[in-house]
Amino acid sequence: MMGEYRPLGPSWERPLTSDELRGRLVAGVALPQPLVPARKLGNGSELYDFSGAMGCGCGRPSVCVLGAFDGVHVGHRALVRAAVDEARERGLVSIAVTFSPDPAALLAGPIVNDTLLAVEDRARMLSRLGLDAVLVVPFTRELAATSHETFLREWLAASVSPVSIHVGADFRMGAGGAGTVAALRVVAGPLGIDVHGHELVSEHGRAVSATLVRRLIRDGQVEDAARLLCRDHMVRGVVEHGRGEGASFGFPTANVRIDASVCLPAEGVYAALVCDGSHAWPAAVNVGAPRSFGGAAGEPFLEASLVGFSGDLYGRRLSVSFVAWLREPRTFASVEELEATVLGNVAWVRKYLGEGEVL
Ligand SMILES: Cc1cc2nc3c(=O)[nH]c(=O)nc-3n(C[C@H](O)[C@H](O)[C@H](O)COP(=O)(O)O)c2cc1C
Numbered sequence: 001m002m003g004e005y006r007p008l009g010p011s012w013e014r015p016l017t018s019d020e021l022r023g024r025l026v027a028g029v030a031l032p033q034p035l036v037p038a039r040k041l042g043n044g045s046e047l048y049d050f051s052g053a054m055g056c057g058c059g060r061p062s063v064c065v066l067g068a069f070d071g072v073h074v075g076h077r078a079l080v081r082a083a084v085d086e087a088r089e090r091g092l093v094s095i096a097v098t099f100s101p102d103p104a105a106l107l108a109g110p111i112v113n114d115t116l117l118a119v120e121d122r123a124r125m126l127s128r129l130g131l132d133a134v135l136v137v138p139f140t141r142e143l144a145a146t147s148h149e150t151f152l153r154e155w156l157a158a159s160v161s162p163v164s165i166h167v168g169a170d171f172r173m174g175a176g177g178a179g180t181v182a183a184l185r186v187v188a189g190p191l192g193i194d195v196h197g198h199e200l201v202s203e204h205g206r207a208v209s210a211t212l213v214r215r216l217i218r219d220g221q222v223e224d225a226a227r228l229l230c231r232d233h234m235v236r237g238v239v240e241h242g243r244g245e246g247a248s249f250g251f252p253t254a255n256v257r258i259d260a261s262v263c264l265p266a267e268g269v270y271a272a273l274v275c276d277g278s279h280a281w282p283a284a285v286n287v288g289a290p291r292s293f294g295g296a297a298g299e300p301f302l303e304a305s306l307v308g309f310s311g312d313l314y315g316r317r318l319s320v321s322f323v324a325w326l327r328e329p330r331t332f333a334s335v336e337e338l339e340a341t342v343l344g345n346v347a348w349v350r351k352y353l354g355e356g357e358v359l
């Protein structure tokens with residue numbers, strides 16, 4: 001039960017149970033799950049050795065999965081499962097080799113609000129899928145210009161000794177994206193490394209990708225995104241002082257400065273779970289500066305009205321997990337209308353996510 005995310009479906013015909021709420025927080029790594037400290041390797045990459053299988057070096061033969069794995073969506077999970085299964089059967093070490101920043105982000109230029117999971121949360125999420133280790137390779141322009149032959153022979157083979165590599169059928173790496181599955185096989189074969197190119201996991205005929213999940217989130221379709229992520233999309237940030245008027249409206253709010261580069265959902269109002277690391281509350285969340293008070297569309301802004309919380313959260317680091325879309329942002333003609341509408345949103349949250357503290 002714990003750690004399981006089960007979508008309720010579009011109907012919301014019943015409230016989530018407290019087990020389901022806790023399960024969603026665990027599945028989304030909103031709770032602080034211990035993560036082994038990363039070990040810096042000579043080549044600048046960082047190794048998270050979850051099972052201790054890597055010992056003092058990376059010399060043991062391994063089964064590898066390769067890619068950015070932003071979001072750790074259902075397609076990434078299938079690939080990791082195949083690698084973990086093979087490693088278990090053959091008594092080998094399983095390892096995800098991932099890159100930071102996401103190669104697509106670096107190559108596309110400065111993209112704001114795009115990351116689904118910060119690298120530590122990505123490692124946390126991958127650790128839960130049974131992998132022995134995650135290697136985070138710093139993705140630089142120099143690495144981008146490195147050929148797939150060089151990366152495979154001199155980099156990968158030297159650092160994680162792969163005997164088998166699992167990637168998606170669309171995978172490409174190395175300079176100019178020349179390292180397709182077929183091209184990797186040409187280089188890997190003589191080195192005694194198998195390359196498995198897996199058919200992509202699809203939904204409704206569309207391959208699942210981090211790009212698709214980002215698009216859904218930016219459109220406010222957080223429940224569809226959650227189905228593909230197997231968890232609620234979560235962002236983290238620190239509580240700052242706002243204008244302080246919310247308290248007098250009958251709904252105090254925490255203004256959260258979201259970490260830069262995180263993929264923020266479409267402007268609008270959501271039902272969410274807010275967690276400070278040890279406690280969590282249901283919340284009605286507004287994304288986007290309040291338009292009734294001169295806020296302009298597009299300003300990065302998030303405020304949460306927590307159900308069952310009273311106290312001070314200033315300076316605290318919170319996670320916000322988006323559970324359901326409630327409505328579009330509005331410019332209200334009067335404070336009374338604003339207050340009634342927001343209190344109506346809070347009532348929805350109270351009904352479906354509970355009356356107060358989840359943890
Ligand atoms: C769940 C929720 C929904 C909100 N929806 C809107 C909205 O649609 N339009 C708007 O102008 N402000 C909206 N607000 C923002 C309020 O106007 C804001 O909380 C109020 O101005 C108090 O801000 P302060 O805490 O910075 O003083 C919403 C706030 C919350 C918590």
Ligand SMILES: Nc1ncnc2c1ncn2[C@@H]1O[C@H](COP(=O)(O)OP(=O)(O)OP(=O)(O)O)[C@@H](O)[C@H]1O
Pocket residue numbers: 066067068069070074075076078079104166167168169170171198199200201202207208209210211212
């Ligand atoms: N739907 C999928 N099914 C199976 N494997 C996948 C799927 N999507 C990606 N992969 C594989 O997972 C690894 C990590 O891929 P990557 O991080 O590039 O994912 P992505 O979701 O396609 O990202 P983006 O949309 O940003 O390009 C790669 O080997 C990739 O081929």
